[in-house]
Amino acid sequence: MLDVVEKLxxxxxxxxxxxxxxxxxxxxxxxxxxxxxxxxxRQQLAEHAFALIICDVASSNGDAMNLVADVLSGHTSLAAIIVTELDAEGAIESARAHGAYGCITRPFAPGQVLFVVSNALYRRQLELEIQSMRAQNDALDFTGSDRVLSAEQETIQRLCRAAEFRDNETAQHIQRMSEYSALVAKLAGMSRYEVEVMRAASPMHDVGKIGVPDSILFKPGKLTDEEFELMKLHTQIGYRILSGSESELLQMGARIALSHHEKFDGSGYPNGLATDAIPVEGRIVAIADVFDALTTKRCYKEAFSVEKSVSIMSEGRAKHFDPQLLDLFIDNLDTALEIKASLPDTDNSNN
Structure with a gap:
């Protein structure tokens, strides 16, 4: 049972x-x-405080998306979920565009309902905490200090744990890629403060997966073209969650969330950016994330050797990856391997 009854x-x-x-x-x-x-x-929303609205697209006479838009514009402390058929044409994508926090797809099991609702409520709680944190920072007028970073850490860590819960990535993966990102940032000449912000912000790269439908995020087989288009929305969802803050940490997190799947040659997503148009933080996290994915065991593959992983990444030089940043990483591979050895996966990771 819940400690506090949430009204839905x-x-x-x-x-x-x-x-x-x-x-x-x-x-x-x-x-x-x-x-x-x-x-x-709308009458209920005007008279009572709710944490979440669940709206059935099929039975709302076409007004479901307007309701979702109302929730986010007129009731800023609410979250919204839609109920729809998995293959309903455009319904899920439209709901995402209107700001829905999740989708319950018919036919649904009780576990799916609870999973989607609990994640939507958790995301809502985190967004409210981020708004509160922004207000506190604005009131205190802190700028660029270690004290500000420290004050933000708990909320950021909880947000990253929510993303871990919504994906098959391990806590060790998040920690390793954070350290790899900080390493490349330092090698690239960033200041000590910028390196620490990078270390704290890089784990937020996939927070947008909180908003990806379970049926897509946990699909065991290959995604269809339509499903992959929805998966790609996690970059924009993450950006919306983190953007709009005065916090340098959240600003960097937003840039990383939006740009870490861009590729140096312009073939990435969501915006097809190329070369220096990709924020440097996104270019750094792309290297850190891929290296860790290649060198560790996942549910769908065994770990590649370091040699094979470096070879694969070298083939992506100036295509997927910034060539100068990739060279810095590979030239300092011994340090990266020390990080890898210090943060091993536990026995039950990636199962």
């Missing part, structure tokens, strides 16, 4: 899906109110 609003005019979802959530300790149309939903 469910919009469903045929009653079947809404009742089933409500039963699952009530059994888990949530408080639920069910309404049958958008007008009743």
């Amino acid at each position: 609003l469910i919009v469903d005019n045929n009653g079947t899906a809404g009742t089933a979802i409500c039963d699952v959530l009530v059994d888990a300790g949530y408080g639920c109110t069910t309404v049958s149309n958008a007008l009743e939903a």
Whole structure:
């Protein structure tokens, strides 16, 4: 059961899906109110405080996306989830564009409902904490100090743990790529402060996966073209979560989230940036993330040898990776291997 009862609003005019979802959530300790149309939903939102609204696209007479937009524009402390068919044309992508925090896809199991709802509520909590942190920093007028970095660490670490929970990446992966990123930043001549911001910001590269549908994020086989387009949205979702802050740490995190899948030759995503148009932080994290992915065991592959991994990355020189930054990393490979040895995966990692 939940320590604090979160109040949820469910919009469903045929009653079947809404009742089933409500039963699952009530059994888990949530408080639920069910309404049958958008007008009743707006009345409830005006009169009561809710943490989350769940809106069934199929049964909302076309007003689901307007409701989602209302939630985020007029009720800034709320999160929104849609219920839709997995193959509903454009519904999931449209919901993401309107700012929905997650999707429950029919037919759904109780575990899916609880998983999507708990992640949406956790993301909402983190965003509210980030907003509070921004306000505190603005009030204190701290700029560029170690004290500001320290004050932000708990929220950032919790945000990164949420991303880990939503993916198959391990805590050790996050730590290693953070250290690899700091190493390259230092080799590239960044100041001590910039290196520390890089170390703290780089783990936020995949926070946007919080908003990727479970059916795509955890699909065991190859993604379809349509599914991959939705997966690629994690870069923009992460940027939206982190952007708009006065914090240098969150600003860098936002740039990294948006740009770490760009490629030096312009063939990456989401914006097809090339060369120096890609923020240097994104170019650094691309190297750190790929090196760790290649050299460690994943559920879908064995670890490649260091030699093979370096060979693969060298083939991507000036294509995938910034050639100068890649050369710095490879020239200092011994230091990277010391980092790797100091942060080994546990026995149950990547299973």
